[in-house]
Amino acid sequence: DIQMTQSPSFLSASLGNSITITCHxxxxxxxxxxxxxQKSGNAPExxxxxxxxxxxxxxxxxxxxxxxTDYILTISNLQPEDIATYxxxxxxxxxxxxxxxxxxxxx
Amino acid sequence: EVQLQQSGPELRRPGSSxxxxxxxxxxxxxxYLMHWVKHRPEHGLEWIGWIDPEDxxxxxxxxxxxxxxxxxxxxxxTAYMQLSSLTxxxxxxxxxxxxxxxxxxxxxxxxxxxxxx
Numbered sequence: 001d002i003q004m005t006q007s008p009s010f011l012s013a014s015l016g017n018s019i020t021i022t023c024h025x026x027x028x029x030x031x032x033x034x035x036x037x038q039k040s041g042n043a044p045e046x047x048x049x050x051x052x053x054x055x056x057x058x059x060x061x062x063x064x065x066x067x068x069t070d071y072i073l074t075i076s077n078l079q080p081e082d083i084a085t086y087x088x089x090x091x092x093x094x095x096x097x098x099x100x101x102x103x104x105x106x107x
Numbered sequence: 108e109v110q111l112q113q114s115g116p117e118l119r120r121p122g123s124s125x126x127x128x129x130x131x132x133x134x135x136x137x138x139y140l141m142h143w144v145k146h147r148p149e150h151g152l153e154w155i156g157w158i159d160p161e162d163x164x165x166x167x168x169x170x171x172x173x174x175x176x177x178x179x180x181x182x183x184x185t186a187y188m189q190l191s192s193l194t195x196x197x198x199x200x201x202x203x204x205x206x207x208x209x210x211x212x213x214x215x216x217x218x219x220x221x222x223x224x
Contacts, residue, residue, distance in 0.1 A: 034210050036152075043202055043214035044144075044152065055212065087152055091209030095168040096142075096154040 006099025021073045023088035032092040109133040111215035124191040129203030137161040141186040
């Protein structure tokens, strides 16, 4: 199974700032990586797929990058509605696995 | 508009089973795989498996091989997941999610299962 190591687990940031979350795969996932946002009590929502493609309707302040085993989610100009937990997920092969999540809070 | 409407919260005794539903609207469930995901706040998200509603083919994560059974009823455009031999470890919120090439691009609202004596 491919293991996804996500960091940090918790992140505190100020409105208007930029943040980055990283995800490391235990083997090359060839860009088959998605990022999801989960607000408390709600279903996750797809933000980014194929490492850097923005899902329709997602604000452009969200961006993804990376290749091989290492990937980054960047949120620019942090807004109050961005407070959530973020997960990476590979879809290179089965079983699909998620990172452990990054909980983002306002400083 | 694609929507996935899941069944309501469930309370079960240990050792019993539960069957959750996920009714799709805005598309035919035979067009895409349906995945199921488990969420516990302290454990994050876990992939359970998928079903191809067109032919009933399923694939499970090894951990859920004996725990979950995925089915689908194309006449009602609904997917189902049955969880058996429930324990406290099965207390969680379960999501169905439509996928396009492995990416979960539409999710149900989640169904809470509580296992308690």
